[in-house]
Amino acid sequence: MCQPLVSIIVPVYNGQTYLPETLDSIFTQDYQPFEVIIVDDGSTDSSAEIARTYKHLRYIYQSNQGVPVARNTGIAASHGEFIAFSDQDDLWLPNKLRVQMEYLLQHPDVQYVLCKNRLFLEPEIERPAWLKLELLESPQLDFSPGALLARKTIFQYLGPFNVNFQTASDVDWIFRAKDANIPMSIVAEVLVHKRIHAGNQSYQVNRLHKEYLKLVRASIQKQRQQNHNKAGP
Numbered sequence: 001m002c003q004p005l006v007s008i009i010v011p012v013y014n015g016q017t018y019l020p021e022t023l024d025s026i027f028t029q030d031y032q033p034f035e036v037i038i039v040d041d042g043s044t045d046s047s048a049e050i051a052r053t054y055k056h057l058r059y060i061y062q063s064n065q066g067v068p069v070a071r072n073t074g075i076a077a078s079h080g081e082f083i084a085f086s087d088q089d090d091l092w093l094p095n096k097l098r099v100q101m102e103y104l105l106q107h108p109d110v111q112y113v114l115c116k117n118r119l120f121l122e123p124e125i126e127r128p129a130w131l132k133l134e135l136l137e138s139p140q141l142d143f144s145p146g147a148l149l150a151r152k153t154i155f156q157y158l159g160p161f162n163v164n165f166q167t168a169s170d171v172d173w174i175f176r177a178k179d180a181n182i183p184m185s186i187v188a189e190v191l192v193h194k195r196i197h198a199g200n201q202s203y204q205v206n207r208l209h210k211e212y213l214k215l216v217r218a219s220i221q222k223q224r225q226q227n228h229n230k231a232g233p
Contacts, residue, residue, distance in 0.1 A: 009074030
């Protein structure tokens with residue numbers, strides 16, 4: 001039986017250090033069919049040359065506009081019924097797509113599914129202050145795009161990633177899905193290994209905290225308005 005096509009979108013910006021490992025982990029998936037779309041967000045290193053060494057890959061270049069724009073560009077260019085994302089430094093386990101696709105196909109009411117991850121430190125860096133030791137010692141629920149597999153129709157319903165949030169656009173998307181009561185689920189196993197290194201967006205702690213606070217306030221305000229509308233005049 002022919003399986004649905006999954007579009008895997010990989011936004012890249014100067015990702016030459018880890019990109020080959022990331023792409024190798026994607027191309028060893030035991031689910032077929034899938035397409036891989038690299039959206040190069042204005043890289044000045046050898047990311048483009050690395051991407052072009054992979055035959056079954058679509059490469060899109062754009063001027064540097066940030067990760068949210070790159071993800072949206074990939075969505076617009078995708079052909080699949082389902083959308084997945086990988087950061088340029090993530091590693092997928094070989095069964096990542098298969099496990100999540102099996103769940104979504106068996107549960108047609110569920111619109112997107114997440115999974116657990118395991119964090120690991122690159123050898124050359126010390127554990128950053130924001131990274132608690134227990135986060136390295138046990139699997140964690142992952143609400144990032146790298147753990148997400150979604151039906152493409154949900155992006156048509158909710159809209160794309162909000163480009164006004166440079167570091168928290170993924171959290172904004174999850175909040176919007178939650179506020180819209182979109183049915184979702186979590187596969188309770190580790191399917192992604194996330195690399196902690198000096199170039200992670202997570203190191204931009206101050207900006208992240210500001211954007212998270214803005215998101216929480218907007219979500220609370222939206223919930224209050226919904227409750228007010230339900231209560232009536």
